[in-house]
Amino acid sequence: MIKNLIFLVTFLIFAAAKAQNTSGKVYAGDKRVPGVLVENRTQKKSTVTTDAGDFSIAARLNDSLVFSAPFMETQVFIVEQEQLEQRWVVALNENLNELDEVRLTEAPKPKEFNQEEYTAKVNDLVKRDYQLNPQAYRPQYTSQGIDFIMLAKRFASLFKKDPSKKEKDYGVISYERMQQLFATDAYFDQKFLREQLKIEAEYQNLFFEYVGAVNLDGILLETEHQLDLLKELLALSESFNAEIKKFKQEGLAKPGSN
Numbered sequence: 001m002i003k004n005l006i007f008l009v010t011f012l013i014f015a016a017a018k019a020q021n022t023s024g025k026v027y028a029g030d031k032r033v034p035g036v037l038v039e040n041r042t043q044k045k046s047t048v049t050t051d052a053g054d055f056s057i058a059a060r061l062n063d064s065l066v067f068s069a070p071f072m073e074t075q076v077f078i079v080e081q082e083q084l085e086q087r088w089v090v091a092l093n094e095n096l097n098e099l100d101e102v103r104l105t106e107a108p109k110p111k112e113f114n115q116e117e118y119t120a121k122v123n124d125l126v127k128r129d130y131q132l133n134p135q136a137y138r139p140q141y142t143s144q145g146i147d148f149i150m151l152a153k154r155f156a157s158l159f160k161k162d163p164s165k166k167e168k169d170y171g172v173i174s175y176e177r178m179q180q181l182f183a184t185d186a187y188f189d190q191k192f193l194r195e196q197l198k199i200e201a202e203y204q205n206l207f208f209e210y211v212g213a214v215n216l217d218g219i220l221l222e223t224e225h226q227l228d229l230l231k232e233l234l235a236l237s238e239s240f241n242a243e244i245k246k247f248k249q250e251g252l253a254k255p256g257s258n
Helices: 002-018 081-085 096-101 115-132 148-154 175-184 190-196 201-214 223-256
Strands: 021-028 037-040 045-048 054-058 064-068 075-078 088-091
Touching (some): 037 054
16 A cells, blocks of 8 residues: 555656646847747747747756747757746847848838938038029129029929938738748748748648738838737737638538538
8 A cells, every 4th residue: 555655656746747847938128029939859849939928838857948039049948947936038139130131122221311411511502503603693683682582492402302201112911922921031931831820731822812911011021020020920820720720610510510
């Protein structure tokens, strides 16, 4: 009897040790990061952080955990005892070099408009033109001073609206742009579709159509907004997969329905 009791206690302790989990939250700066791939390389298990950046994964002491996400530097941790006993925080850093490399289109950035510099240039142009063409500045309708009406017309073109202030039209993220993104991007690829968005191969084109129908702003394809794109795709994939699951269930129910 005592032998059996000792065996049972030992078994329960061993089972509890095997069933241990480690959990916590992933941040990048002061933002919680969804969609981070969390891998236990020792036990060959993986999960993805929630919209709030939370994760929970099976782990034992000295297991190797890897945290990776698009545009972030990969972090590797060896599980310590305190990480099994309480929630902990993982801080990821943006990989700026990779952010530059994954731009779909490279366009020169407009120079920031500087009002003081602009006014100084206009004044300089006026002075030089006055020196070269003094006769053009002689008053036509006044006995003294400069004809300011004529002067205003002469330099009206210099005071046009700053071109850098024009709002760029990024369009929307269409089916074609989704195809291009997942065919050419270093991170938004087939692995990302399968492992993080959970999109089955046979439904990938349908998912692209699904995203295209939402008319997401094309600005999300710009490097500085691709973390926002990641969040949008995670949310859309969740609703898309729910629809696919519902469709499959309804299809299976039809033969037996009255």
